[in-house]
Amino acid sequence: QVQFAESGGGLVQPGGSLTLSCTGSRSTFSTYVMGWYRQAPGKQRELVARIGSGGSTLYADSVKGRFTISRDNAKKTVYLQMNSLESADTAVYYCNAERYGAPYFAWGQGTQVTVSS
Numbered sequence: 001q002v003q004f005a006e007s008g009g010g011l012v013q014p015g016g017s018l019t020l021s022c023t024g025s026r027s028t029f030s031t032y033v034m035g036w037y038r039q040a041p042g043k044q045r046e047l048v049a050r051i052g053s054g055g056s057t058l059y060a061d062s063v064k065g066r067f068t069i070s071r072d073n074a075k076k077t078v079y080l081q082m083n084s085l086e087s088a089d090t091a092v093y094y095c096n097a098e099r100y101g102a103p104y105f106a107w108g109q110g111t112q113v114t115v116s117s
Contacts, residue, residue, distance in 0.1 A: 009112045014085060030073035034097055094111075
């Protein structure tokens with residue numbers, strides 16, 4: 001059962017910025033460890049960033065210093081601020097709650113991010 005809806009993707013030039021949003025519906029949202037993932041054509045889905053229920057964060061090496069994950073539990077929303085975008089960031093971006101370090105719920109539709117001049 002899909003639990004989250006992603007939005008905010010689009011076409012952006014290299015060096016540009018985008019902010020993605022992921023909104024949930026469960027009252028237990030604030031207790032979730034949340035992750036942003038991405039899947040580029042022909043590649044496996046990979047973890048981009050993770051935020052714990054207490055706000056601790058973790059980033060893939062490829063996005064450190066460029067991406068920022070944050071959450072607003074009152075809005076049941078997790079954000080991914082993406083700066084200095086590169087063509088290698090082109091992918092469909094997904095969010096999910098994690099349990100024992102792995103995605104837990106069914107995947108949603110994701111949101112497409114395309115970085116191109």
